[in-house]
Amino acid sequence: MPDAVLDAARRFLTSFVKPGRILVAVSGGSDSMGLLFALHSAIAEVKNGFSLAACTVDHALRPGSAAEAEAVGRFCAELGIPHHILRWEGNKPRTGIQAAARNKRYELLSVAASALDADCIATGHTADDQRETIAMRGARHPVEGEMGEGQGAAGMAPTMLYARKIWVLRPFLRIHRAEIRAFLNARGIGWSDDPSNVNPQFERARLRADLDASDSASATVWSGAQRATSSARAAALIEERVKVYGALVAEIATAEAGKMDDPDWRRALMSVAAVLGGRDHLPARGTIQRLSGFLQSGAPGRMTAGRVVFDRRRRGLYLFREPRNLPVLSIEPGGEGLWDGRFSITSRGPALTVSAGADGAALRQRLIDAGLPKGAAKKVSEVAPRIVPAEAGTSGGEAAVIECRIGLYDTFLPGFDRIMADAIAVLFGRDRYPAPPVHDVLTEKEG
Known part of the structure; x- marks a missing residue:
């Protein structure tokens, strides 16, 4: 009988434009352990330039998380796979902890990818996770498909660019958790279960229980x-x-x-x-x-x-x-900051103060010369960034690098x-986003 898990890993490797190093995000749960071992096995078969590294993010949210991360490290050592453990240090938010943990996880995985010279990150998200994600987004925005503006109607994408620099790939989105656990059991490989996955305090756990009971998802689904x-x-x-x-x-x-x-x-x-x-x-x-x-x-x-x-x-x-509500931002010498959610501003050296107003008449005239009506040009100049260096004799334009931020896509x-x-x-005058390291998988038949 064909092994769906190993076959998915093989197909994943053939999707790459060229071989490279894959960083596998391994929590110690069955999905990520199955992904790591399946990729390790598939790479051993093809022997064509791929290599693996692994990272475990210890969110330090419960007792035992450090020991679980160390257990993953021992498993990776047995396979000869380099492994890093990165810990979420500092205070944790009182609300929205799972969303904050997700953001921190990707941030730390990106750090590990750089340290381990990885070309991409692979995560063990499954068809079960996909079903839950679609249902969660459908519950929050029950008519987004009708309006056509929803960002979640197709669920998780098989590829996702994080922070404009590293691609996160999800090769198991068509594989069910039960298949992965059968794959591991057949090979005598264990895993750890995160108790938060069944804690009704969290939205995903509550919805998972509802879906398990109904065995259906009510959200309208687009294909990728x-x-x-x-x-x-x-x-x-x-x-x-x-x-x-x-x-x-x-x-x-x-x-x-x-x-x-x-x-x-x-x-x-x-x-x-x-x-x-x-x-x-x-x-x-x-x-x-x-x-x-x-x-x-x-x-x-x-x-x-x-x-x-x-x-x-x-x-x-x-x-x-x-x-309205236009902020004032102070930037340290050589530092950077985000002004009004619209512009990333990096100092070329001096300390800077950023506020609204730009250079008044000069900007208005440039906008008018470009074809903007005078009334609109005046209003626009009032909400443009005005950059003032702390050192006299240096103009704001010379003192800073300004780039438009695209909040919809610059993080995920x-x-x-x-x-x-x-x-x-x-x-908006920006470079295009980096291309993914794999060929387009969205044209394949989706099941």
Whole structure:
């Protein structure tokens, strides 16, 4: 009888553009232990340039976690696989602990990948995890498929870019946990069970119990290929319809802006708005519905949503940051900081102060010369960053490197959204995101 787990590991290796070093995230649970051993076995078969490293992140949230990480280290030593243990030090948040742990886990895995010279990270997420993720996102946003703006309708992507620098790959998304445990049991390999997986204090554990009882998930599911197709079309619409000036303001023809019955255009427009507003997420469904009504009406006017002004004039629709609650940021000499969620600013040497206002008349004139109406140019200049160095005689432009931040994708970029993310990056004067180390897996038959 074919071994689905080992076959999945073999297929995963054949998906790479070229062989490299894979860092496996190993918690000690059955899914990650199965992934590590399956990849180790598959690489031993092919002997064609692949190598493994492993990392265990000890979140230090319960007794016994350090011992479990050490047990993984011993298992890796038996296999001849380099292994690092990284511990989450410091105080832990009182609320949202699982989300914070997830963010810290990827941060530390990225550190380990750099230290171990890995080309990518592989995680043991399974078909069971996928089912739970889709159901969780469906419970939070029960109509996101109807609106077409939801970020989770296709569940977890088989590829995900973390922090614009390291790809996280999920080769077991079509493999069930029971298959992995059978694979390990047949080889006499044990694992540890995290008690938080059945702790009803946590949303995923509660939902897992409900799904186990019902054996069904109610969320409407897109396939990864459908999501990728939607993202590619949204990217084309962005390139066709949206013009951005100085990463500060977007211009869209009024007739094009009003086509809000098109879900891909809605998502494209709301994504551009999220960047201009310095947000990491799209507006809520109700807000999108109100915006749709406003834009479809066609009459001149303004509406503010998600910290963005939608300023519709006869010659076009203009989107820019609303002039409220703009922060003041201090940056140490040679340091960096994020201003207003919109701009990453790095000092070239001196200490800096960043506030709103830019260089007033000079910026307004540049925007007008680029084709922006005078009234819109004035408002946009008021919400642009003004960088003042502590040392006299150095201009802000000389003292700092400024880059637009794309909060939707700069931390976590699902592979099926990369074409759309690239279109937004180019629109805002950024380089495209790095390509994944594997061939496109979304065109394969999904089961």
